[in-house]
Amino acid sequence: MNIENLKTFITLSELKNFTQTADRYFIVQSTVTNRIMELEKELGKKLFIRNRKNVELTEEGQHFLAYAKRIVALEASAIEELSMLHTFPRIFVSEQ
Amino acid sequence: MNIENLKTFITLSELKNFTQTADRYFIVQSTVTNRIMELEKELGKKLFIRNRKNVELTEEGQHFLAYAKRIVALEASAIEELSMLHTFPRIFVSEQ
């Protein structure tokens, strides 16, 4: 499972539009389709119902959304924390 | 960032051996090297110190390990939860 795909999924759940989601990431609509289909394949569940001019999360999709957000947030926190390490000299450590 | 790579990272942090980690996933040693290097590239940080017959987490690696474990656990929980949905009929729901 790829975290970029989770970000795409989250954005699609908000925008409810494949084309707009693609534009947000400077990719094309079919790539969004592929990423969502890949997630659906990995999970063995449909995440969205696509019909008559709107895109809606399934019940499974709603549940998965909460996890996806937590995973994406954790990745961001990890990157943030690592970027902070060793940023400031550790003045009070006198020896190894 | 790929969650499979995080699993590889976690296992390597436990086994401290690229070859054994590869065996655990039925992949080859060079693939483990590639996955770890991909993570290190994405993070811009070395995760392991490789020297004289042992592999040790760097300080950054130790911090990242905690996040990796949480992310992998969340993915597992998500899959578990989705697999449980609609498993049992909802007897007491009389109408939509």
Next chain:
DNA sequence: TAAAAATACTCCATAGGTATTTTAT
């Protein structure tokens, strides 16, 4: 017929494998 998603196809990047080299003891 119009707007949006799915599909078909093509191409290229890269993930993963084999084999080899490097490194450290």
Next chain:
DNA sequence: ATAAAATACCTATGGAGTATTTTTA
């Protein structure tokens, strides 16, 4: 000399793009 990781190289898969078709309002 040995054990293990890195590297070089090759191949095949699949991710991403273009163009087209399908769908539905």
